[in-house]
Amino acid sequence: MAVTDIATRTYNHNFRLDPIVRSLLDTDFYKLLMLQMIRHLHPEVEATFSLINRTKTVRLADIIDEAELRAQLDHARTVRFTRKELIWLAGNSFYGKTQMFSPDFIAWLADFRLPDYDLRKVDGQYELRFAGPWTHTTMWEIPALAIVNELKSRAAMRDKGRFALDVLYARAKARLWEKVERLRDLPDLMLSDFGTRRRHGFLWQRWCVEALKEGLGSRFIGTSNVLLAMDADLEAIGTNAHELPMVAAALAEGDEALARAPYRVLEEWREHYSGNLLIALPDTFGTTAFLRNAPDWLAGWTGFRPDSAPPIEGGEQIIRWWQAHHVDPRTKLLIFSDGMDIDSIERTYRHFHGRVRMSFGWGTNLTNDFRGCDPDGASGLEPISLVCKVTSANGRPAVKLSDNPAKATGDPAEIARYLRVFGGEGRTAAAVMV
Amino acid sequence: MAVTDIATRTYNHNFRLDPIVRSLLDTDFYKLLMLQMIRHLHPEVEATFSLINRTKTVRLADIIDEAELRAQLDHARTVRFTRKELIWLAGNSFYGKTQMFSPDFIAWLADFRLPDYDLRKVDGQYELRFAGPWTHTTMWEIPALAIVNELKSRAAMRDKGRFALDVLYARAKARLWEKVERLRDLPDLMLSDFGTRRRHGFLWQRWCVEALKEGLGSRFIGTSNVLLAMDADLEAIGTNAHELPMVAAALAEGDEALARAPYRVLEEWREHYSGNLLIALPDTFGTTAFLRNAPDWLAGWTGFRPDSAPPIEGGEQIIRWWQAHHVDPRTKLLIFSDGMDIDSIERTYRHFHGRVRMSFGWGTNLTNDFRGCDPDGASGLEPISLVCKVTSANGRPAVKLSDNPAKATGDPAEIARYLRVFGGEGRTAAAVMV
Numbered sequence: 001m002a003v004t005d006i007a008t009r010t011y012n013h014n015f016r017l018d019p020i021v022r023s024l025l026d027t028d029f030y031k032l033l034m035l036q037m038i039r040h041l042h043p044e045v046e047a048t049f050s051l052i053n054r055t056k057t058v059r060l061a062d063i064i065d066e067a068e069l070r071a072q073l074d075h076a077r078t079v080r081f082t083r084k085e086l087i088w089l090a091g092n093s094f095y096g097k098t099q100m101f102s103p104d105f106i107a108w109l110a111d112f113r114l115p116d117y118d119l120r121k122v123d124g125q126y127e128l129r130f131a132g133p134w135t136h137t138t139m140w141e142i143p144a145l146a147i148v149n150e151l152k153s154r155a156a157m158r159d160k161g162r163f164a165l166d167v168l169y170a171r172a173k174a175r176l177w178e179k180v181e182r183l184r185d186l187p188d189l190m191l192s193d194f195g196t197r198r199r200h201g202f203l204w205q206r207w208c209v210e211a212l213k214e215g216l217g218s219r220f221i222g223t224s225n226v227l228l229a230m231d232a233d234l235e236a237i238g239t240n241a242h243e244l245p246m247v248a249a250a251l252a253e254g255d256e257a258l259a260r261a262p263y264r265v266l267e268e269w270r271e272h273y274s275g276n277l278l279i280a281l282p283d284t285f286g287t288t289a290f291l292r293n294a295p296d297w298l299a300g301w302t303g304f305r306p307d308s309a310p311p312i313e314g315g316e317q318i319i320r321w322w323q324a325h326h327v328d329p330r331t332k333l334l335i336f337s338d339g340m341d342i343d344s345i346e347r348t349y350r351h352f353h354g355r356v357r358m359s360f361g362w363g364t365n366l367t368n369d370f371r372g373c374d375p376d377g378a379s380g381l382e383p384i385s386l387v388c389k390v391t392s393a394n395g396r397p398a399v400k401l402s403d404n405p406a407k408a409t410g411d412p413a414e415i416a417r418y419l420r421v422f423g424g425e426g427r428t429a430a431a432v433m434v
Numbered sequence: 435m436a437v438t439d440i441a442t443r444t445y446n447h448n449f450r451l452d453p454i455v456r457s458l459l460d461t462d463f464y465k466l467l468m469l470q471m472i473r474h475l476h477p478e479v480e481a482t483f484s485l486i487n488r489t490k491t492v493r494l495a496d497i498i499d500e501a502e503l504r505a506q507l508d509h510a511r512t513v514r515f516t517r518k519e520l521i522w523l524a525g526n527s528f529y530g531k532t533q534m535f536s537p538d539f540i541a542w543l544a545d546f547r548l549p550d551y552d553l554r555k556v557d558g559q560y561e562l563r564f565a566g567p568w569t570h571t572t573m574w575e576i577p578a579l580a581i582v583n584e585l586k587s588r589a590a591m592r593d594k595g596r597f598a599l600d601v602l603y604a605r606a607k608a609r610l611w612e613k614v615e616r617l618r619d620l621p622d623l624m625l626s627d628f629g630t631r632r633r634h635g636f637l638w639q640r641w642c643v644e645a646l647k648e649g650l651g652s653r654f655i656g657t658s659n660v661l662l663a664m665d666a667d668l669e670a671i672g673t674n675a676h677e678l679p680m681v682a683a684a685l686a687e688g689d690e691a692l693a694r695a696p697y698r699v700l701e702e703w704r705e706h707y708s709g710n711l712l713i714a715l716p717d718t719f720g721t722t723a724f725l726r727n728a729p730d731w732l733a734g735w736t737g738f739r740p741d742s743a744p745p746i747e748g749g750e751q752i753i754r755w756w757q758a759h760h761v762d763p764r765t766k767l768l769i770f771s772d773g774m775d776i777d778s779i780e781r782t783y784r785h786f787h788g789r790v791r792m793s794f795g796w797g798t799n800l801t802n803d804f805r806g807c808d809p810d811g812a813s814g815l816e817p818i819s820l821v822c823k824v825t826s827a828n829g830r831p832a833v834k835l836s837d838n839p840a841k842a843t844g845d846p847a848e849i850a851r852y853l854r855v856f857g858g859e860g861r862t863a864a865a866v867m868v
Contacts, residue, residue: 082667083526083667084522084664084665084667087526088518088521088525091521091525231518233516233518
C-alpha cells in the first residue's frame with residue numbers, strides 16, 4: 001500500500017497558485033541579447049506588445065478563467081532575477097564568448113521586474129497588451145505566451161482521471177521518442193529546443209529537453225530556454241527576432257528610411273555581437289525584397305534564419321544569394337525554425353546535406369505535440385498559433401509582412417504602404433498550423 | 435487509490451547506487467578557503483588524512499558493508515565541479531567580497547578530482563586513509579565523513595517499515611522545530627549550519643537548513659555547506675581549521691619553530707584573507723598556551739573560534755585577553771562551534787549577551803539528532819564522534835592537543851613533546867559526545 005506524505009499533500013491542498021513562471025530566466029535567450037542592445041541604443045522607445053491568437057476557432061476566453069490568468073500574470077510580476085541567476089549570466093560563456101553581458105547590464109537586471117499589463121475579454125478572446133518602455137515590455141513576450149499556453153493545457157486536463165492523464169503522457173512520450181529515433185539517423189544533425197513559448201507546460205518542456213539530451217547526445221546542441229540551459233549545463237541558443245526590424249521600421253521617417261530600416265538594425269546588431277551570433281532574419285518584410293537590397297557585407301555574416309518561407313525554397317533562395325556574392329554556402333549556416341517537425345526536418349536535412357551547414361530550432365512540435373494523445377479523443381490539447389508581437393512603437397503602428405501573408409500583422413493601411421515600399425514578390429500564402 | 439509512476443519506480447529498482455556525494459560543492463566552505471591558500475603556499479606538501487572513530491563502542495565495520503562503502507567512495511572520485519558551480523564560485527560574493535577565489539584557482543578546480551584512498555578493516559573499525567598532495571587529500575575530509583555517517587544511517591534504517599520511518603522523521607522534525615521555537619526567543623542570535631560532516635544524510639541536512647531559513651529568518655546567517663548555500667541563496671560560512679597549525683607544527687624544525695608555528699599560520703592567513711575571515715582558532719595546542727604567546731596584532735582580528743574549551747570558560751578567557759590588550763570585546767566576535775545544542779546555545783548566548791558579539795556554528799545536534807526518535811527504541815541512529823584528521827605531513831607525525839585531552843590526536847611520544855613545548859595548562863577533560 002502506498003504511503004502519502006501528509007504534510008506535502010496538505011500544503012498542496014492549500015495552494016493558492018501553482019506558478020507557471022518561477023524564474024525570469026525561464027525565457028528565450030534571444031530576449032536577453034536583444035534587451036541588452038535595446039537598453040543600450042533605444043532606452044527611450046515605448047513599445048506595445050499584444051497577444052494575438054491566430055487560431056480564431058479556439059475561443060481562449062471561454063477556456064481560460066480570467067482570475068487564474070490574472071493570478072499567473074500577477075505572480076510573474078513578483079519574480080526577480082536571483083543572485084545565483086545573475087552570477088551565472090555574468091560568468092557563463094555563451095557562443096564561446098565570456099562576458100556576453102556587461103556588468104552594467106547585469107546590475108540593471110537585478111532591479112528588473114515585468115511591467116503592468118492590460119487585460120480584457122473581447123469576443124471570446126483575450127486582449128492582452130503590454131505598454132511601456134521597450135526595455136520592459138519586450139520581456140513579457142515569452143512568459144505571457146507560456147502562461148496562456150499552459151493555462152489552456154491545464155483547462156483541457158482539468159476533468160481527466162488519473163489513468164487518462166497517465167496514458168496521455170505515455171502516448172506523448174512515446175511519440176517524442178519515435179521522433180528521436182528517426183533523428184538519430186541524421187548523422188550531422190544540429191538541433192535545439194525552441195519550444196518555450198508554445199510549450200504544453202514547463203515540466204513537460206523540461207522532460208522533452210532531458211529526453212533530447214539523453215537521446216541525441218551531441219546532435220542536441222542546446223535550448224533557447226535560459227533556465228533549462230543553466231540547470232542542465234546546456235548551451236543557451238538564440239540570436240534576434242522580428243521585433244528589431246519592426247520597431248526600426250515603425251520609427252522610420254518616410255519611405256526611404258523605411259526601406260533602409262531592416263539593414264540599419266543589422267548594423268546595430270554587429271556593433272554588439274559577433275561570430276555565430278551574426279545571423280540575419282530575412283523575412284520580416286519579405287525575404288525576396290530583403291535579399292534584393294541587402295548590402296554586400298551581409299555575405300560575411302555566419303548565416304540566416306529563414307522563418308516563414310517554406311524551408312527548401314527559402315533555403316535555396318538564400319544559397320543563390322550567397323553564390324551571387326561569391327561565397328561558398330558550405331561555410332555558411334541556415335537555421336530553420338518555422339513550425340518544423342520530424343518530417344520537415346528530415347526532408348530539409350536530406351535536401352541540403354553537404355551543400356550548406358544547417359541547424360534546426362524545434363518549437364511547438366517538440367514541446368506541445370499531444371495531437372491524438374488524448375484517450376478521450378478530445379482536441380483541447382492541440383497547439384494553437386499564439387504570438388505576442390510588437391504592435392506599436394512610440395505610438396506608431398508596427399507591421400510584419402512575413403513571407404507568408406497569413407502571418408502578417410499590423411494595420412491594413414500600413415501593410416499596404418509597406419508592400420508598396422518593399423514589394424510583395426516571393427510571398428506565398430500557406431496555412432499557419434502552429 | 436494512489437497511482438505509481440512506473441518508469442520512475444523501475445528505474446529506482448535498478449539503481450546500482452544512490453550516491454551520497456553528488457557535487458564537489460557538497461563540502462564545507464572553509465575547505466575551499468584553506469585549499470586556495472595551501473595550493474598557493476604549500477603545493478609540495480604531502481599530507482595524510484585518516485578517519486578516526488572516537489566512539490569505539492560503535493563497530494563501524496560490522497555495521498557498514500565494505501562494498502557499499504567502496505562504491506560510494508569510488509563514486510565521489512568520479513564527481514567533478516560543473517560549469518555552473520565554477521561560475522558561481524567565481525561570481526558570487528563571499529563575506530561581502532567579490533572574487534574571493536582567483537581565476538587561476540578556479541581554473542585549477544576545473545580539473546580537480548578526489549585522489550585515491552586506502553581502506554581496510556581492523557578490529558571492527560574501518561581504517562580509511564588518504565595519502566598524497568595536501569592540495570588533494572584535504573578535500574576528502576568532508577565527503578569521507580558524510581559518506582560514512584550516511585551509510586551508518588542507512589544501515590540503521592534498512593529493516594524499518596514505512597510507518598516506522600514516517601514516525602522517525604516526524605519525531606526528528608518535531609524536535610528540530612521545538613529548538614527553532616526556543617531560538618526565536620534570542621533576539622540577536624546569529625546562527626549557522628555547520629552540520630555537513632556529521633549529518634544523518636544529505637536530504638535531511640537540506641530539510642534542516644530550509645527549516646532554519648523559514649523558522650529563524652535573518653537570525654539564520656548561512657550554512658557551511660557550499661552546495662546548499664548556492665542552491666538556497668544563503669551565505670556560505672566558514673574560515674579555517676586545525677589542519678593548518680597541525681601541518682605547520684609537524685613541519686617545524688625543532689622546538690622553537692614548533693612554538694612559533696601556530697602564529698606563522700595566522701600570518702599566512704592574513705596575507706590571503708581579510709575582514710570577517712580574520713578568525714583565529716586558538717585551541718589546536720591549548721588555548722591558554724596560545725593566548726599567552728599570541729602577538730599583539732592578533733587583537734586587531736575580528737575574533738576567535740573556541741572549539742574545544744567549555745564555551746563560557748573559553749569565552750571568558752578570550753575576553754580577558756582582549757581586555758589585557760585594551761580592546762573592547764563588544765567590537766569582537768566569538769564563534770562557538772564545539773558540539774553546541776539548544777541548551778548550550780541558550781546558556782552561552784545569555785551569558786555573553788551585550789558583552790561580546792557571538793555567532794553559533796551548529797553541527798551534529800542540528801543535522802543528526804535522532805536520539806530517542808526511533809519507534810523501535812533502537813540506538814543505531816545516535817551520532818558518533820567521527821573525525822577525519824591530518825595524521826602526517828611529509829611523513830612527519832601530526833598532532834592535535836586540544837583543550838580537551840579526550841580530543842587529542844597523534845603519536846603519544848609527539849603529544850608528550852608538544853605538551854612540553856606548549857605547556858598543558860587550562861586543558862580540561864570532558865566527555866566527547868559528538
